[in-house]
Amino acid sequence: xxxxxxxxxxxxxxxxxxxxxxxxxxxxxxxxxxxxxxxxxxxxxxxxxxxxxxxxxxxxxxxxxxxxxxxxxxxxxxxxxxxxxxxxxxxxxxxxxxxxxxxxxxxxxxxx
Numbered sequence: 001x002x003x004x005x006x007x008x009x010x011x012x013x014x015x016x017x018x019x020x021x022x023x024x025x026x027x028x029x030x031x032x033x034x035x036x037x038x039x040x041x042x043x044x045x046x047x048x049x050x051x052x053x054x055x056x057x058x059x060x061x062x063x064x065x066x067x068x069x070x071x072x073x074x075x076x077x078x079x080x081x082x083x084x085x086x087x088x089x090x091x092x093x094x095x096x097x098x099x100x101x102x103x104x105x106x107x108x109x110x111x112x
Contacts, residue, residue, distance in 0.1 A: 002026040002101045009094060009106030016086050020106060022079040022096030030054075030074035036081045037102070038092035048094070049081065064090075086110045 008020040020036070035050040049070040050059045058070050069082040079096050086108075093105040 002098070004096050004098075004101060004103030006094065006096055006103045006106040009108045011109045011111065012086055013112050014086060014088055014110055016110070017082070017084045018086065018108060020081040020083065020094055020096075020108075022103060024077045024079065024096075027098075029072075029077040032098050034070075034072060034079045035097050036070060036079075036094060037097055038090075038094045038108075039105075040089075040092040043092075045095075046092075051079070083108070 003025045004022055006020060006022045008018060010018060012018055031053055033050060033053050036048040037045050038048050039045050048061055048064055049068055051070045051072055055072050060068060067083065067085045071080045072078065088110050091108060091110050093107050095102045095105045
């Protein structure tokens with residue numbers, strides 16, 4: 001059974017930082033491209049960032065480029081999202097996902 005468990009969300013002030021983690025199990029993590037997506041209150045799902053299975057290539061939505069960094073540890077079966085210079089519009093539930101599956105999400109709230 002595929003499991004994706006996110007953690008690291010919370011309440012942070014504008015300009016602050018958070019690091020999200022996603023521990024994967026039930027599949028061969030190192031063989032899969034991974035991504036982060038988010039859903040803001042009252043809005044649809046938005047793609048945030050992707051990383052190839054080997055970590056050799058990363059991609060970002062324009063809205064987070066230069067502020068967020070995706071990475072992975074294929075030994076620890078863990079996906080990360082380092083989020084810096086957070087803005088109020090980054091408030092959302094953040095999910096890690098494969099093409100087919102998504103975790104339960106972790107809430108990120110950016111507010112003063």
